[in-house]
Amino acid sequence: MQIQFPSHFLWGAALSSYQCEGDNSNSDWYFWEKEKGLTNSASACKHYHLFDQDFKLASSLNLNSLRISLEWARIQPDAATFSQEEIAHYKEVIDALIKYNLKPIVTLHHFTNPIWFAKQGGWAETKNIDYFLKFLQKTVEAFKERVDLWIIFNEPLVYIYNSFICGIWPPGVKSLPQANKVLNNILAAHITGYQEIKKIYRDSNIQPQVSMAKSLRVFSPSPGFNFALNSLSAGLRSYFFNFRILNYLTKKNALDFIGLNYYCREFSKFKGLVGEESDYRPKGQRQNYLGWNVYAQGFYKLLKKLKRYNLPIIITENGTAEDKDSSYEDFLISHLKGLALAMKEGVDIRGYLWWSLMDNFEWDKGFGPRFGLTEVNYYTFERKIKPFAYTYGKICKDKKIII
Secondary structure, three states, rough: OOEEEEOOOEEEEEHHHHHHOOOOEEEEEHHHHHHHHHOOOOOOOOHHHHHHHHHHHHHOOHHHOOEOOOOHHHHHHEEEEEHHHHHHHHHHHHHHHHHHHOOEEEEEEEEOEEEEHHHHHHHHHHHHHHHHHHHHHHHHHHHHHHHHHEEEEEEEEHHHHHHHOOOOOOOOOOOOOHHHHHHHHHHHHHHHHHHHHHHHOOOOOOOOOOEEEEEEEEEEOOOOHHHHHHHHHHHHHHHHHHHHHHHHHOOOOOOOOOEEEEEEEEEOOOOOOEEEEEOOOOOOOEOOOOOOOOOOOHHHHHHHEHHHHHEEEEEEEEOOOOOOHHHHHHHHHHHHHHHHHHHHOOOOOEEEEOOEEOOOOOOHHOOOOOOEEEOOOOOOEEEEEEEEHHHHHHHHHHHHEEE
């Protein structure tokens, strides 16, 4: 059966400023790398200077949209200053997207914070919410004529889990009470930020659509004699990780669409009430370069579950890091088939963005994992389109897939 996608469907890819721009020395992540002796992001992909070339490449693959993020640490170098030079730079970036007929989808917070913000307690301090809101107001006002799709936060629970529970990301805290406080502050910032964006556009002819990029995964119980308890843990982990925030924000009317980031399946085992991730690997289950369980059926299942919110959905990230190109293609096709089937069954999906446009710096994993449609040589900064990207480009052009 052939599924034809609507003409207005968004076919694109995603990027994060810190991961691809390079030379971002005012960020908490830059200082964390130095302090912990981790792989330094250095010049990353040099996208800060090569953005026009990268957008031209995206256009050559028939993409019609691109998700980017604005680097707060560049735009606001200290608590009292907004850099007009950096605002002008990002205007050039967004204008280049428009020049290549790539619809801008703009993220305001993609894990990183200015170092001055971090030194004042970061997201653990409620009073600091106002700093972020001033940044939001300044940037949205500057780009409102160019942008109508906004993501306020990217994957807040991933940020909180790594930064305030595991302590492997800055600020390196391991405290459940502090993690809960950070979550409350981020949710408060999102709700107020949503309202502020609507106010900024109040006298405009543009109707902005505002959301959060929410990471979801499938949680399955690890088999064994504790299966019943493992099932309880999987259910609780699914609720807390996948749906609790969505339930809260939809009740607050603070989402215009659901931004879905989906990568993998997790097997859960009982430990305490919410359990923990199991190392169980079922026979026939493929793992990618990072050891993540590839599970395209889970993508379809989650999309069906999201239908109950009665909101449009944009896949703001979906992708994989692999050792061979055929695995990228298998991942892409199997997930797009699940997406097409969900659409056929009435799920309102408006777009699909591959993570990512190019290989880039993958946080604590360094430069090893390669998620890009484009391979990057980190010494010469040469870009090379991967074979599977041409398959994606053909789907983007034809707007159809066989399921």
